[in-house]
Amino acid sequence: MTQAVGPTRAYRRLSVEERRSQLLDAALNLFAHRAPEEVSLDDVAEAAGVSRPLVYRYFPGGKQQLYEAALRTAADDLEKCFAEPQDGPLTRRLGRALDRYLAFVDQHDAGFSALLHGGSVVETSRTTAIVDGVRRAAAEHILAHMELPEPPGPRLRMTVRMWITAVEAASLIWLDEDKQPPLDELRDWLVEQFVVQIAATAGRDPQTAAVVVRALSLEGPDGAVGELVRRVLPVVADAAHLL
Amino acid sequence: MTQAVGPTRAYRRLSVEERRSQLLDAALNLFAHRAPEEVSLDDVAEAAGVSRPLVYRYFPGGKQQLYEAALRTAADDLEKCFAEPQDGPLTRRLGRALDRYLAFVDQHDAGFSALLHGGSVVETSRTTAIVDGVRRAAAEHILAHMELPEPPGPRLRMTVRMWITAVEAASLIWLDEDKQPPLDELRDWLVEQFVVQIAATAGRDPQTAAVVVRALSLEGPDGAVGELVRRVLPVVADAAHLL
Structure with a gap:
């Protein structure tokens, strides 16, 4: 991961899976610390350092779909406990x-x-x-x-x-x-x-x-x-x- | 209440409070035995023997308002237990x-x-x-x-x-x-x-x-x-x- 250090990091091209998982991580982090009402798609886009349309490309169902995917991830983590x-x-x-x-x-x-x-x-x-x-x-x-x-x-x-x-x-x-x-x-x-x-x-x-x-x-x-x-x-x- | 016996009963004019409570009883009875998804305003109207517009006159918020009012009544009953x-x-x-x-x-x-x-x-x-x-x-x-x-x-x-x-x-x-x-x-x-x-x-x-x-x-x-x-x-x- 050394090539990711420095200003070029934000521009590195992520695979579809990497991007999806990056967006999910950002969403999970936001949904973990705020009520779902208080999280917007703009917040997720900003936290992930991407544009709002990009979030929609990965999660066409918007906030509801992101929430359910983040919950699924959290549930899997919890079951591992x-x-x-x-x-x-x-x-x-x-x-x-x-x-x-x-x-x-x-x-x-x-x-x-x-x-x-x-x-x-x-x-x-x-x-x-x-x-x-x-x-x-x-x-x-x-x-x-x-x-x-x-x-x-x-x-x-x-x-x-x-x-x-x-x-x-x-x-x-x-x-x-x-x-x-x-x-x-x-x-x-x-x-x-x-x-x-x-x-x-x-x-x-x-x-x-x-x-x-x-x-x-x-x-x-x-x-x-x-x-x-x-x-x-x-x-x-x-x-x-x-x- | 003797005058309520016989075919005239259905036509007796109820006070606003009586009518409201009759509709609530009908709703509570339906919501008690079915999932809310399976209860329609038509069911409530039919169970109470009134028209659908009459139900709307008392509960302009429709099914959601009826459900919440019935739940409020049930909660009061339960607290009495x-x-x-x-x-x-x-x-x-x-x-x-x-x-x-x-x-x-x-x-x-x-x-x-x-x-x-x-x-x-x-x-x-x-x-x-x-x-x-x-x-x-x-x-x-x-x-x-x-x-x-x-x-x-x-x-x-x-x-x-x-x-x-x-x-x-x-x-x-x-x-x-x-x-x-x-x-x-x-x-x-x-x-x-x-x-x-x-x-x-x-x-x-x-x-x-x-x-x-x-x-x-x-x-x-x-x-x-x-x-x-x-x-x-x-x-x-x-x-x-x-x-």
Whole structure:
């Protein structure tokens, strides 16, 4: 890339694929930090250092098409965050995937909020389908780590999907509240929420119970579950009358 | 109302308020059971037994205006579900409010799905604001039952809002999965999810811990928490190595 340094860079002829990807990068960067209403095609052209007609040549559908293409790219990036080796305690794997997810939320703050708050001018059944696809991918990754001997039943699937929705809600609240608490605290707390939600379902569903028993056998006393138990036990110590 | 019986009924002159409310009832009934795309102004006129121009006289904004007015009415009805006397164990109060909420979901199935799945043609920032208003009202009702001596802090609020989002997600999945499991099982399970989510947060937040201690003191051994503990303890019995 050394020939790209200096004033000739802007005039280098890009291939169709390179140009498209350059325009998408510029659009994604703008849509990440502003509500879609606040991004114009002129902004994208300016950010990419090209003319407005050139943007239209690549995206004849204008802003809507650019938005959907940028969302598709962002969704692919996000799905990559979920990949995690099937190794070690489940809470540690979940924590690492959450670290990457929350970093994505942090980096795409305004766009993430606008997309998930709903009611945006660029929202269509296609954008909704893209977002739902990411949710489905997240659920499949989590279920895969459970290494189930049979397909997941409705209670286990519902618990996983509820937790994913709760993570989204927490991410939106976190953005609304000036990114508080710090990300590592938010991550630990979301992992703990997962642990207790799955444990509560285990009380009603044998398949989930088997997952919990196996997951607990992989945990060490210094892991997330041990810490959770040590924090919560003193709070519920006076509840012996319920047994 | 005896004079309304018989063939003259359809011709009785309604007041402006009565007519408006009759049109809204017809619209709400249609929007409850079909996606908004599948409801036309002609359908509303036919269901109300009036002409299409009459519908336009009351709702000059056409279908969009009717939809938003019907949603406003449904949102008011739903908020009424949340009212519950501050008496008895918190889990029992929550269970009763959930019974009413889930009955509402059951009765407005297709409309509820279409509204919350997003990407609908009638979705605007106004419809989103109405839905957010219902969520806020639900959170305020729950927090009011905690009778806090000081305003709720961010962790407690976040936990309550996450659970509300999770309830919405569970309702949508329940509708997608042919209304399985039965409503009383879904209710008990959602109450249990609330209990464990708030208990996990209690491990990190003194305000939430105080709420949990007080809530547990109101519970009896036959209540929701006692049952949950008895169901889950056998599953986690082998986890003594974490203590």
